[in-house]
Amino acid sequence: MKHLKICPKCHSDLKLHSDGKTQYCNICKYWTKVGTARLDSIMIYG
Numbered sequence: 059m060k061h062l063k064i065c066p067k068c069h070s071d072l073k074l075h076s077d078g079k080t081q082y083c084n085i086c087k088y089w090t091k092v093g094t095a096r097l098d099s100i101m102i103y104g
Contacts (some may be wrong), residue, residue, distance in 0.1 A: 061092045 062072050065083040072081045074092070082089040 064093060
């Protein structure tokens, strides 16, 4: 399964959690499930 390598919020490296199901960022505390990207922290202006 594909996973993100760079945090979409702060652009640092994402780490894989020991459970193998989640990824997290040590810098901004962003987290997501492997194979997905959480969009709740991204603001969309129209």
